[in-house]
Every structure is written in structure tokens, then in C-alpha cells.
Amino acid sequence: MTVESQRLLVFVGSYAEAGDNGVYVYAFDEATGTLTLTDEFAGLKNPTFLNVDAKRKLLYVISETVNQAGQKVGEAAAFSIDAAGGSIQLMNREITVDSTTCHIQRYENGRFLTVTSYHGGMIGLMSITEEGAVGSLLDVRQHEGSSQHPDRQDRPHPHSSFYSPDGRYLLVSDLGLDRIVTYALDELNSKLVHQSEVALHPGAGPRHLSFHPNGKLVYVINEVDSTITSFTYDKESGQLVTQETVSTLPPDFKDENSCAEIKVSADGKYLYGSNRGHDSIVVFAIHEQSGMLVLVQHISVEGGHPRHFAITPNGDFLLAANRDTDNIVTFKIDKASGKLEHTGISTTVSKPVCVVPVYLTT
Template sequence: MDGTRTRAFVGSFTSAGGRGVMTAELDPASGALTVTGSSDAVADPSFLALGGHGGGAVLYAVSETEQGAVAAFDVTGPAPRPLGPPVALDAAGPTHLAVVAGHVLTANYTSGSVTAVSLTADGGPGAVSGRVRHEGSGPVADRQSAPHAHQVLPDPSGRWVLAVDLGTDSVTVTALDPATGALSPHATTALRPGTGPRHLAFHPAGTHAYVLNELEPTLTVCRWDAAGGVLTPLGETPVVPDGATGPQYPSEIVADPGGRFLWAAVRGGDTLAVLALDASGATARLTASVPCGGHWPRDLALGPTGRHLYAANERSGDVTWFSLDPATGLPERVGAIPAPAASCVVFG
């Protein structure tokens, strides 16, 4: 962040005993984390994102509550410091956010919407500037009776914003006006009914996207056309081995910067899936499944060197890290830190 060190930030559910937002120093050689401070100033900061502001960085957090809010932290010190009070979203249950063109965008699970919030001069959240409400439902009655936007992120070209909706089995492509913060829906791609898409990751070449499904433990490989803003499904592949028993709920997908592997976290089975990509990125194949080192891996992140993988295990209350075999992509557990009700980990 400041040119001399890299740190990790861990979000957690304060309503389940979490410490809010934790800061940890990173040893890039070993991948080890050392906690330096925390802040519980915001309720249930379940997902975090870093954004540049001036010469430093600001950490943004959703407040995954029925009221729904977004907050910002100064992270130049050993513990996060709130930049003013959280800003209400007029949307319930925000689960994900991204910093895009001077705005913070949130995916609001309970409301089934995406919200854009402008940023103030100090990098804090300002007013709501745009909103897109999703429509539709899916065949899984207890999970898909209404839209449930679960993730929002920019595509690699920076031209589009994609929102993954678990409730409607779809991904919506939207344009953000950087000047006004207005959101304009462009296209919606329907995925197989009942799969419950949760998160996606892009191939480093920007030509493909990989949608991880929560209600069925599969990955949908898609072609991405940045020029036209078009997402086209190509096929599905499992993220759990044949014969896996019990409920399996995938949560997060991470792409190798070299374009050779994908890693997925799977709750229930408490595993990390390793998938090998072909040279074009158009097909993925499950090659291994290893224990996540804890219980209920809600989030997964690649360390800044690309040599370590980190799992935020919500129910066991820890963040575990793994070294990655450069030839096979296979994770090997190295260490862990306590992190009660951990929900995400980001680096910067």
C-alpha cells in the first residue's frame, strides 16, 4: 500500500462474534499473517474492497444488515479508522462491493439490486447515485423466490459492470456513467435454472469468465466479449469429486494470473477445488479437492505474490493459508490466524 509493505484485511460478522475489520501484516515470503488491529465500528462488514485515494488507500466495507450500508476506513495505521459514519443504501443485505470509476458499487442480496454510491473528497461514501433492481425468480423455492444480487465487479476492460444474481440464475451487464454515477442495464445472460450463481472471476486475458454456482456445485465457463458487453455460457464442470456426499455450497472462485488454474471454495464439504484450464481458457477440469483447513470457507483470495491462497473460514473462525505448487496448482496448508466469523480477506 505504501510501497514498503503489503497487508491483509479480514471482514467478519460482528453479530456472530467477529471483530469487524481486522488488519494483518503479510510476510510475502512465507505468506504468514500477523494481526495488528481491528475495528468493530461497522456492523457485519462481510465484504471489503480497497480503492486508491490521493497517495494512500481507503478500505470500503458493506454492512450486511437489513438496513444496508456502505462504510470507508483509513487504513494507513495499524488498525482501521472509520472515515465518518456508514451511508445508508436504501437496500437490504449488501453482500459484495467494488470500487469503480470514483464510485462504490454494492450487490444487495435481500433487495435484489445493485447500488452506486459516489465518493467524497476524502474518499468516504457520499450519496447514492444509481440503482438497478433485478427482476425474476428461479425454481428453488426456498432460495430463488426473488432476485438476490450476490456480487458486482468491473470487467477487465473497465467498460462494464457485471452483477451475479443467485435468485434469478443470471448475470446482468451494466454500464456505469463515471460523471453521474448512473447505472444503465445493457444485457442479461440466463444460466441454467436452479444453479444459483454466486460469484464469478475473469480469465487474465479478459476473454472468459467463470461463474461459480452455489445451489449446484458446478462452474459455468463463459465467453466474454468486452467490445459488445456480451457473456455467453459455454459449458459446466463440477467443483466437487464424483461421490461427494452431503450438501455442497460453493462460495468463491479465484483465477490464476498465469491463466492455468482456478481455485474454488466449497462449504459443507469444506474443500478447496483445483481446476486446470486449457490454453485458451475455454474449458476447465477438476483435478483435485483438498481440505480448506477449517469449517465453512466463505471466501478465498490469492496473495499478492501468487504463491499463497487464503481461505476465510466463517464457522471455525480462522483464516488459513496455503502454499501453491506452481506445476499443479495444488494447495498445501501452511498456517492460520484466529478470525472469529471470518467472511472475506483482501490484500493491498
């Protein structure tokens, strides 16, 4: 009987022309925090966001293409993953929605993908075939409206979609509307059904969110005004109720900034967010009873424009993807305090904008 082992691979998406490498695979050394390139793929334009199905060893990637009329549209590609070799193989690619996309998420049962179009103001529900390939477009939810910022919020700009832990609901952060829109997933009819929505303060610009492991709290990072808003979450109704909003910046920082990524640690004790402008990761402790946030640290990302970051599955490291300085920087996490410490390790990658570390069975 063979003994299965696990390998930690890191998948990276980037801004790239179709003829250039844009999707990268790295092996991660958990002793040192070092990334070693094992594969790269060219052929997709701006493969900026990724999702990995670790059980089935599948990688899903968004990209841009044009339709028969020459219009820019969204595309999604599926890859099979060879965990032992650290390599990927293209399975298929399909047009998704009638505009470029910025985010892709997968329903945990392996039957659906959702893609988010910032510029098109819409969410698309895609099927996944039995083989794991990208299937057909099943449903589109178009957002309408605006908010207060004249340039950033003149129309809908959904920036991400995240499934609730039980998969019943899909939470969509719309930067342009200052709203989080919750949809129920109707699996039988392959539809997204509007369930509820919650308004944030005007000018917030919600971008990404993270569920607390207890399933009762949700934290949203607001891109436009550099804040984080916390909510209680009712898993039965999918309803969010606002708790508090805190700044991601030091009080003395007065220059331009926008936020990007947010993550709650697996133990539920700490929250991390990225600042672009201040070029830092902000760290908060999460109060065990109330869920309120207490500032712990601001630390430089040792680069520019941290558009995304990820925490390794064992919670030991944070990887910051700095788009404007073409590097991914490795930080060590002190699990007792939540604080980050720069390891001195920086990996050169062209315009990285998404980083996904995953354990895979070899």
C-alpha cells in the same frame, strides 16, 4: 530521496455485532505465510465484505444499520489506511440501499462504489468523494423474477457485482434468477444502464465471478448446484456466451454442499473455487487455447464453511476464510501445477467471511 517500500497487509471482514471487533488488519509474512494482527475495529454490525483502494490507501466496508423508521438497511464505511503502522482510521459511514447488503465493489477510477443487496434484490451505485469518503446514493437497479428452486430462488437474489477489466460494464450474478445481468456504467449521468443478460441452467444459483487475465473469459461459481460455468466475454458489447459447466465436487460426494468464492490465478493457468459442506478448495487447470477446465485437486480447507478465500498478489499463497471454525488457513501454491499444500498455519479470527491481501506502499 526516500526509497518507498511495499508491505503486504491482509484485511478481513466478519460477522460481528456492532459492539464487537469485526474488521481486522494483519501483516503477512511472505517467507512463512504467517498472519500477525496489527489492528482491529469495532462499531460496525456484520462488516462482511471489503474493498481496498491500494493507490489511495483506502478501505471500504459494508455493514448493517437501521434507518429512521427502524428498517434494516445497508451501510458503507470508508477508512484511511496507515500502511507502515498496519492500522485503519474511520473516515465516514453512510446508508446505502433500503436493505442489507452482501458485497461491495469499486470502480477503478475511484469515483464509484457498487453495493449488492441479496435480500433486497437490488444493486446500488454510490459516489466516492474527492477525499475518498463514501458519498451519496446515485442509482438503484431493482431486479425482478424468480427461478426453479422453491426456497433459494423464489425472488431475485443478486450476490455480487464485478466491473469488467476496462470498467465499461458491471456484471451482476443473480442467484435467485439464474442470470448474469450486465450493466453499462454511464459515468456522465452516474447511472447503471441495462446492457444485456445471460441465463444459466435452471437451479445453478450464480454467486461470484472471476475474469481471466486475457479479458476474454469469465468464470462463474454457482452456489446452489455446486458448479462452475465458463463464458466467453466480448469486451465491446459486454456480452457473455456460455461455454461449459463443470462440478466442483468429487463424484462420490453426496452430502449437502454450496459454493462461495472463485478466483483465476494471475497467470491465467489455474482456477480455484470453494465448497461449503465438502469444505474444500477445488483446483482446475485452464486450457490455454479453449479456456476449458481440467480438474487438478480437491483439498480440505482445514476448517468449516470456507465462505471466501484470496490469493496473495505474488501468487504464492491462498488464504481460506472458514466462517464456522473461526480460522483463516494459509496454503502454499505450487505455481507449476496449481496445487495447494497446507502450510500448517491457521490464524484464529471470529467468523471470517472476507479476506483481502494487498500490497501497500509505506
